[in-house]
Amino acid sequence: MATGRTHRPATRSRGIPEATVARLPLYLRALTALSERSVPTVSSEELAAAAGVNSAKLRKDFSYLGSYGTRGVGYDVEYLVYQISRELGLTQDWPVVIVGIGNLGAALANYGGFASRGFRVAALIDADPAMAGKPVAGIPVQHTDDLEKIIDENGVSIGVIATPAGAAQPVCDRLVAAGVTSILNFAPTVLSVPDGVDVRKVDLSIELQILAFHEQRKAGEEAEAQAGAAAAPAERGNDDKGPDGDVPAVMPA
Amino acid sequence: MATGRTHRPATRSRGIPEATVARLPLYLRALTALSERSVPTVSSEELAAAAGVNSAKLRKDFSYLGSYGTRGVGYDVEYLVYQISRELGLTQDWPVVIVGIGNLGAALANYGGFASRGFRVAALIDADPAMAGKPVAGIPVQHTDDLEKIIDENGVSIGVIATPAGAAQPVCDRLVAAGVTSILNFAPTVLSVPDGVDVRKVDLSIELQILAFHEQRKAGEEAEAQAGAAAAPAERGNDDKGPDGDVPAVMPA
DNA sequence: CGTTGTGAAACACTTCACAGCA
DNA sequence: TGCTGTGAAGTGTTTCACAACG
Structure with missing residues (x-):
């Protein structure tokens, strides 16, 4: 997840x-x-x-x-x-703003899965003045200075943060102050928000790290099995990660 | 999951x-x-x-x-x-391929969080011949035809799928056949894989939908509190002396 | 002291298994 | 008959609270 x-x-x-x-x-x-x-x-x-x-x-x-x-x-x-x-709650229209229009922000703006489910990209916001006015996915990028005005005028309650990690908390604070109560955070940082504000995060590298953990474990098992262990191979595995395996790190006493 | x-x-x-x-x-x-x-x-x-x-x-x-x-x-x-x-397992090097170099694939290729944690983008793969050879994030895009060769030559065991939904399963099948045993799937579709292969998924619109659910609930509570009205229809049985019954949260009256 | 490490209790989620209904 | 809906059992996760220990 x-x-x-x-x-x-x-x-x-x-x-x-x-x-x-x-x-x-x-x-x-x-x-x-x-x-x-x-x-x-x-x-x-x-x-x-x-x-x-x-x-x-x-x-x-x-x-x-x-x-x-x-x-x-x-x-x-x-x-x-x-x-x-x-x-x-998808029978209603949810205007959303995306802050941080880099590679990821642009990908999100272009993502069809939003529009088809009641989410409407109301505005794209970026701190780079050079981006201002440039259309991404058909929507002109606006400058961060106008963030509060944009939130207010569009009645936005959901914000997406796709900025670099360093900018995420300040942006988050401004979104919240302007009335946003749900945030989807793509920046690899922990956001702190007041009670009543929901944050969900998507961290791309975390998912890979979890995969790596299991991948490593598989490799360990293979080596072990090869070494001659009988290790009952589970019948009926759904998606299964075998138990132990892997070189002992430390035996917790 | x-x-x-x-x-x-x-x-x-x-x-x-x-x-x-x-x-x-x-x-x-x-x-x-x-x-x-x-x-x-x-x-x-x-x-x-x-x-x-x-x-x-x-x-x-x-x-x-x-x-x-x-x-x-x-x-x-x-x-x-x-x-x-x-x-x-981050003390070792994990070569990774990204398949589907659209907006999202490009964002992933550029994402710094990978390289800094032992993940190395070994190759970018796309089905569009026009993309072939074009560098993204400094890495030349290769054509899907060579997928198996690329996996094999680079010893890749982790694949990232960032294709449109329709292409995901065929790509997945080829990755698995070529030896990939861990897959990070960004396409909004359920992948089926044989036992022993791990799939994790990231679905951008699912996260938003979960936020919308809670957002709606907040709005409902507010309105309810304001109206001082008694709760909803609740057309369902649900008796059971289950854990803690219904939560307070809304002050009725 | 202050902080870790951990049994045990509480809670959450999943799976089983079957009664009950169309 | 076939499939839903659900108590009850099973499993996994979080939290509590405190003994152990540097």
Whole structure:
């Protein structure tokens, strides 16, 4: 996962577990694909496969939303798309600003997945005066000086930070002061925000580091297996990282 | 989510919990910053603050690695940097290929956070013949046709997919067939891979959708509080004397 | 002292397994 | 009959709280 929370869940939603919320977009994506293929209904088994989870989890997740299925049949695709969209708040329009229009900011501005889900890039903001006025993804870049005005005039409550690490906290502070209450942070730094403001982060290098950890472990296991260990190879592995392996670092006493 | 499961007692195995592994890069980043400021030691409290977690969790996490602290003093910064790096496998060089050199791929190629942590962009690959030979981030783009050869010659085991959704699975299949065993997927699609291959995904729009969910909830609470109205329809059974029932958060009346 | 390291308790999430309904 | 919805059991994670120790 690529993400983190800053402080308490505060209100534990309407009883919907955070883990479930995090999967709703996944279900929505799978359902949207089915909808485009005009599939009328889908079973928990099929939908789960399409979303990459197991069916018991999916049914449990849906049970938090309500009883939207029909026993013996499955779920109505269109209806479920609507219910999940509503639950996620995607039936309304969310104006978003992206701050920091470098490579990543530009990629985000161009990313089609936003517009198609109720997110509208209301403005692009960058500190470089040379960028001002230059269109990126068809939207003219504006200067940081006008940040507060832009937030205010567009009623923006969600901000995306794609600046260098050093600029992230000051930008964050200004966004929050201007009324933004949700922030998606791509800068590799910990942001501190007041209570009531949500921060999620995406750190590209963290994901790679986690992969490297498992990759290293695989290599260790191979070597070990080769060395003659019997090591029962797990039947039925889903996605599985074997237990031990790897050179002993320190045996915790 | 590419997470593993360790069935089997694992009594003595030094299995580090997945949640802990996911935080190690965070600690490492904080420690690196301290190291650059030549701070010699740090307490769990200070380091936890810098990493954005609480100190008990941090100590517990470190306890899985070994006893690297000194009671009454704290942790030696340099030593801890080394231990965590080693644990994550960052003391070795990881050649990585990026497939799909659009906006996002280019952003990734330019991202400094990789190189600084043992990841080396060994090659950039794109299906567009017009891109071939064009340097991005100083690295010439190569054509998809040569994918297998590139993987093989560079001993690549980690691949990054930044292609459009439709191209992701075929690219994934080829990467895996060529020997890649860890994949970081930016395409908004579920990849299926054989056992033994790790996939982690980063979906930009999913993060925004999660924010929208919470944002909507905030707005709802506000309105509710203001209207002093009693709660929502709540069309679902949910009796169960479950954990803590519904959370206060909203002061009704 | 002050801070780590860690059992034990609390909590969160997942999976099982099957009753109940269309 | 086939599939949903869900208690209950199982597993993983966080937090508490304090003994151990430099």
